[in-house]
Amino acid sequence: MGIRDKVDSQLDQSEAKMEMTQGKIGIHDDVDSQLDQSEAKMEVIQSETKICDKVDSHLDQSEAKMEETQIEIEKSDKIVNSHLDQSEAKMEETQSKTEKSDKIVDSHLDQYKVKMKETQSEIETCDKIDSHLDQSKINMEETERGTSDSNTNPPEKMMTNLPTISEADEVVELVPAE
Incomplete structure (x- = not known):
């Protein structure tokens, strides 16, 4: 082999090495690119982590x-519930007093009704007695006019025509009360 052949062979080897080196450089470039992408992804992940x-x-x-608010709500609820309980107790007390007052008023009204009936009955009795007395006066006057001589009939005899109080009561009892 001649020198040329050796040079050609070395050139071929150099070209092959060059191609290999270029292939390695390509791989290195790919690795660098992937490293750059990984670094970018890492920065995104770090940003997302932040x-x-x-x-x-x-x-x-x-x-x-939320916990503070919940505690405040629970405190407020306790206060509101306490006020509600107090209000309910006051309402029950007021209701009890009202019922007692109503019973007293009803009792007084019932007593007044009974007294009114008694008074009405007494008034009716008095009216009937007055009516009987008026009628007796009229009867007496008629009797006095009918007698020509007032000495012939003594006043005691004329008074016997008047009803007694017990007779007047009997007459009143016979008349139904309204």
Whole structure:
């Protein structure tokens, strides 16, 4: 082999090495590109992690506020329930007093009705007695006019025509009360 052949062979080997080196460079470029993509993804993940951390922090704060609000609501509920219980107790007490007052008023009204009936009955009795007395006066006057001589009939005899109080009561009892 001649020098040329050796040079050609070395050139061929150099070209083959060059192609291999270029292939390796291509692989290195691919690896670099993938590394760049991985770094970009890593930055996105880190950014997302920071966002998640912020969201978690906000959630924790919200939970703390919710717990505070729940405690305040429970306190308010206890106060409201206490006021309601007191109001119910006062209402029951007032209702009891009202019922007692109503019973007393009803009792007084019943007593007044009985007294009114008694008074009405007494008034009716008095009216009947007055009527009997008026009738007796009329009868007496007629009797006095009918006698020409007032000495012939003594006044005691004329008074015997008047009903007695017990007779007047009997007459009143015979008349039904209204």
